[in-house]
Amino acid sequence: MTPMLREMQEISYFPGCSLATSAKENNQSLKEVCAHIGFNLVDLQDWNCCGSSSAHSINSELAFHLACRNLSLAPAGRPLLVACPSCSTRLRMAQHRLHTVPEAREAYELRWGRPVDPDLKIIHFFELIQSRGPFGRQPVDALNGLKFAPYYGCMLAQPPALRYERSYHGLMEKMLGAFGAQAVSWPYPARCCGTFLSVARPEVVSPMIDTIMRGALEAGAECLVTACAMCHLNLEIRCNLKNRLPTFHFSELLAIAYRTPIQKSWFAKHLVDPMPLLKERRLVA
Amino acid sequence: MTTTHKRFCQAVVERCGENFQRCLHCLSCASGCPVVAAMTYRPNGVIRLVQYGFSQEVLESPDIWLCVGCNTCTIACPMAIDIPVLMDALREIALENRAKINETGILNFHKEVLDSIQRYGRTHKLEIMMRYKVRQRDLFSDMDLGLKMMAKRKLDLLPSRIADTKSVSKLFKEFKG
Numbered sequence: 266m267t268p269m270l271r272e273m274q275e276i277s278y279f280p281g282c283s284l285a286t287s288a289k290e291n292n293q294s295l296k297e298v299c300a301h302i303g304f305n306l307v308d309l310q311d312w313n314c315c316g317s318s319s320a321h322s323i324n325s326e327l328a329f330h331l332a333c334r335n336l337s338l339a340p341a342g343r344p345l346l347v348a349c350p351s352c353s354t355r356l357r358m359a360q361h362r363l364h365t366v367p368e369a370r371e372a373y374e375l376r377w378g379r380p381v382d383p384d385l386k387i388i389h390f391f392e393l394i395q396s397r398g399p400f401g402r403q404p405v406d407a408l409n410g411l412k413f414a415p416y417y418g419c420m421l422a423q424p425p426a427l428r429y430e431r432s433y434h435g436l437m438e439k440m441l442g443a444f445g446a447q448a449v450s451w452p453y454p455a456r457c458c459g460t461f462l463s464v465a466r467p468e469v470v471s472p473m474i475d476t477i478m479r480g481a482l483e484a485g486a487e488c489l490v491t492a493c494a495m496c497h498l499n500l501e502i503r504c505n506l507k508n509r510l511p512t513f514h515f516s517e518l519l520a521i522a523y524r525t526p527i528q529k530s531w532f533a534k535h536l537v538d539p540m541p542l543l544k545e546r547r548l549v550a
Numbered sequence: 551m552t553t554t555h556k557r558f559c560q561a562v563v564e565r566c567g568e569n570f571q572r573c574l575h576c577l578s579c580a581s582g583c584p585v586v587a588a589m590t591y592r593p594n595g596v597i598r599l600v601q602y603g604f605s606q607e608v609l610e611s612p613d614i615w616l617c618v619g620c621n622t623c624t625i626a627c628p629m630a631i632d633i634p635v636l637m638d639a640l641r642e643i644a645l646e647n648r649a650k651i652n653e654t655g656i657l658n659f660h661k662e663v664l665d666s667i668q669r670y671g672r673t674h675k676l677e678i679m680m681r682y683k684v685r686q687r688d689l690f691s692d693m694d695l696g697l698k699m700m701a702k703r704k705l706d707l708l709p710s711r712i713a714d715t716k717s718v719s720k721l722f723k724e725f726k727g
Contacts, residue, residue, distance in 0.1 A: 282673040287704040311713050313671040318619065319663035323645060325638050327725040331667070334717060419620035425630045457584040457620035461663075464682065465655035467692070469588045469616070498704075502695055534702050 276393075277339050278306035279356070281349040282314050288494035288514070290531035295348060295390060295516040297525040302397040306346060309338050315355040318461050329369075330376075332359035336385065337377035344386040346393065350420035350493045351460075353389050354427070360387060361426050389420075390516065391433040391492070394440060407522045408446035409546045413513075414481035414489045415441075415448050418496040419457045437490055437515055444522035451484035453477045458496040463503055474503040481510055487542055490515050501536040511539035521548050555603020562600050566639035572629040573597045579623035579633055589613040593623050593633050596640070609644040613637075615653035658685045668722045671712030676705040 276299075284292040299306050312335050320328035332355050339345045347353040362369050363381045370381050415437040423430055438448040456477055459470035478500065481489050489512045491497040500512045517531055527549060532539050543549045563569060573594065580592040591599060591613050599608045608614065619634035627633065644651065651657050662678045662685065679696060683689050699705050712718065 282675075282710075285672070285710055286706050287675060287699070289703075311671075313712050313718055314667045314673050316667070317663055317673060319660035320667070321619070321638055323641055323657070323660050324664070324725060325642065327664070327721060330721045330725060331718070334721070419622065422621035422625045424621055424634065425624055425632045428630070455622070457618065457622055459584065460618045460620070461659060462585065462616070462618055462656070464679070465653070465659045466588070466616070469585060472587070473584050502699075534704060536698060536702060 273300075273303055273305040275305050275307055275343055276388075277309050277343050277345045279309045279312050279315075279335060279345060279347045279352060281347065281352040282317070283494040283498075284348050287498060288534075290528075290534045291494050291497070291514040291516055292348070293528065294514060294520040294531055298516050298519045298523060299346075299390075299393060301520075301523045301525045302393065304346075304393055307343075309335065309345065311338060315352040317355075318351065321355065328355065329359050329362060332356050333363070333373050333377065336360060336363070336382075337373070337379060339382065339385055341382055341384070344388045346388055346390065348390055349495070350389065350418070351495060353387065353420075354423065356387050357427055357430070358424065360385070389433070391436050392431070394519070395433070395436060404524070405443065405445050407444040407524065408441060408518065409548060411441075411446040411518075411542075411546050411548065412449055412485060412487045413437075413441060413446055413518075414451050414484060414486035414510075415454050416477070416481075416489045416491050416496060416500075416512075417454050418491065418493050419455065419460075420492050421455045433492075437492070441490065441515075441518055441522065446518070446522075449481070449484040449486045451480050451486065453480045458493075458499040459503070460495050460499070463499050467503060470499060470503045471505050474499055475506055478504050478506050478509060482506075482508060486510060487546075488513055488539065490518055509537050511535060511537045511542055513539060555605075558603045558605040559600055562636070562639060562643065565643060566632075566636050568632050568635050568639075570597050570631050570633075570636055571601065572631060573601075574629060576628060578626040578628060582622045582626045584620060584622060585616045585618065588616050593617070597631075597633075597636070600636075600640075606649070608640060609647060609649035610652055612653045614640045614644065615651070615656045655686060658682060661685075664722075664726070666709075668719060668726075669715075670709045671715050671718045672710050674706070674709035676700075676707065677709065679705075 316328040316331040459473045463470045488510050575594050596613050614637050617637040623633045662682045666673045666678050
């Protein structure tokens with residue numbers, strides 16, 4: 266349901282490979298929430314992979330140019346929403362280089378046939394949420410006391426070049442708290458999930474994930490909430506503990522909180538079934 | 551310290567654009583690093599080896615491949631050294647100098663991801679996983695997981711492909727060493 270009075274604002278949208286494929290439930294719930302708070306997401310025409318961890322790991326020039334192609338596709342006058350924290354860092358780092366290195370700017374203009382847009386704002390989902398705030402006539406009991414461990418992963422840890430960018434520490438607690446959920450205090454909100462090592466070195470990642478999961482359990486959480494689809498996947502596939510908490514994408518819980526149309530298919534995609542918890546807390550019918 | 555040693559250190563500084571000579575060896579990076587348990591030298595140890603010019607030890611170390619660039623070390627570093635950028639540069643130098651890579655699995659994974667981007671402009675996870683498994687000659691680990699993810703439709707059978715694959719493959723031709 267979109268708000269009646271507010272005019273919809275158009276925003277360019279870069280979903281990234283994870284949200285477009287393995288985390289469709291993240292993508293769909295995020296779009297629902299954005300529509301509800303007054304943003305119309307327009308997919309960036311013909312976007313390509315940001316280069317992911319692999320490009321900057323072994324070929325930083327390639328990583329830069331892959332990110333630049335996406336920036337060159339962004340229409341003027343609209344901010345660019347990047348759903349994935351990792352894609353967001355890649356695109357922001359490329360933009361930072363374009364803004365600070367004149368040779369990089371020249372090469373970009375020559376290659377993509379358009380000037381660097383000095384006003385292009387790359388924003389994260391969190392920024393949109395923050396701009397609207399949790400306030401207004403929202404049901405404060407919408408999340409019915411759900412106890413969650415806010416898990417930001419490494420999205421809060423920005424490289425030094427981006428150290429003056431905004432940090433979103435505390436936003437999940439504030440937003441979900443406003444709807445009646447309860448954040449637990451726990452030791453690992455910013456602990457790295459192990460990301461791509463999950464493929465080649467699962468035995469390194471599993472202890473990391475187990476530590477995170479145990480931390481959430483010991484703090485009394487009923488679930489974890491992630492800001493990143495990669496973290497979400499690793500929490501679901503690499504946990505070796507018997508007792509595993511379900512993990513939600515932040516956007517899924519916001520969709521429940523705002524009472525936008527919820528699709529059960531989102532939760533059916535989870536590998537650790539969150540339905541028993543949602544039913545117990547009477548958050549779904 | 552010999553000139554070769556100095557030269558290696560200087561080459562790394564120039565390559566990554568990061569002056570890690572500021573490092574105080576306070577161990578803040580190592581104590582926060584999530585993968586430190588799997589490392590041989592730890593992040594500050596890698597910096598020390600570069601400073602002393604132990605190029606072979608550094609370039610052959612698993613540490614430079616285990617770093618996932620999560621930036622936990624960087625925000626803990628009192629000298630604000632961008633350690634992941636240093637690790638990126640060391641991997642590139644290792645590949646250029648055909649150093650012996652002791653983490654071939656991680657390298658093969660990166661290669662498969664880049665090949666996928668080259669082919670489609672985006673990553674096709676199912677194909678990346680299958681080709682990676684073949685390359686590693688390890689077809690059976692994670693088989694259950696793969697099937698579970700397929701059943702949950704988390705792995706698309708067909709790739710999502712961009713229209714303008716030409717401009718992306720041109721980038722690969724120019725920059726893929």
